[in-house]
Amino acid sequence: MSFIVFKKVTKEYLTGKQNIKALSNIDFCIEQGTFTCILGPSGSGKTTILNLLGGMDRATSGNIFVDGREITNLSDEQLTNYRRTDVGFVFQFYNLIPNLNAYENVAISAYLSHNPLDPKEMLEAVGLSNRAKNFPAEMSGGELQRTAIARALCKNPKILLCDEPTGALDSETGKNILQLLQDMAHKKGKTVIVVTHNAAIVPAADRVIHLKDGRVVQIEDHEQPIPMEKVVW
């Protein structure tokens, strides 16, 4: 069985009298230690997939498995635990706490995990050892995103979910961040999933899941993904 499996997953939102089908009967799988890109136009269901996979929301029907465990079956308490310990999140606007320095922002997530990694080592892994004492207001966008990635990794999560992680960055800084995420998958064995509008990174992904109108329209695999530095933005 693959590390992540979506089996006939549907997600509907009931707003007033209207029923919105954000995902319609979708199937895909993702292997451990790979870099996967979920690509599609606005409203195609990308964030909905991250929310279901991250345990922030529940599917209307279908089954989702992570590391052999069905997360669609979990109780609320089990789902909270899963979200805390198994999933690292990276967002477009970093979501760092302004009055904590970089080290403290990373260390705080260690408290949430049963099996955390050393915050100092995580800052080192993202190339920010020399910025540990800086506050968010004193760092560049790229440094803020590196801090957010260190924070996510500090929980020692099984999967790293990234929602438009380069959306607020210039192209060069964005490429560096994506390179870091690709390295986390290929060199550290993390299962990294990036949701984006940006088709430029497609050749650098191991697998690309193309969405349209809540359906998977294509799954593209690359035997030899290119390094991020070779991506033409």
Ligand SMILES: Nc1ncnc2c1ncn2[C@@H]1O[C@H](COP(=O)(O)OP(=O)(O)OP(=O)(O)O)[C@@H](O)[C@H]1O
């Ligand atoms: N909480 C919600 N209540 C009602 N409808 C929702 C909710 N969340 C998402 N939707 C709808 O579900 C569909 C898929 O939304 P989703 O946010 O997953 O798309 P997306 O591909 O991530 O879009 P974007 O690229 O603009 O972020 C859209 O039609 C959206 O309006």
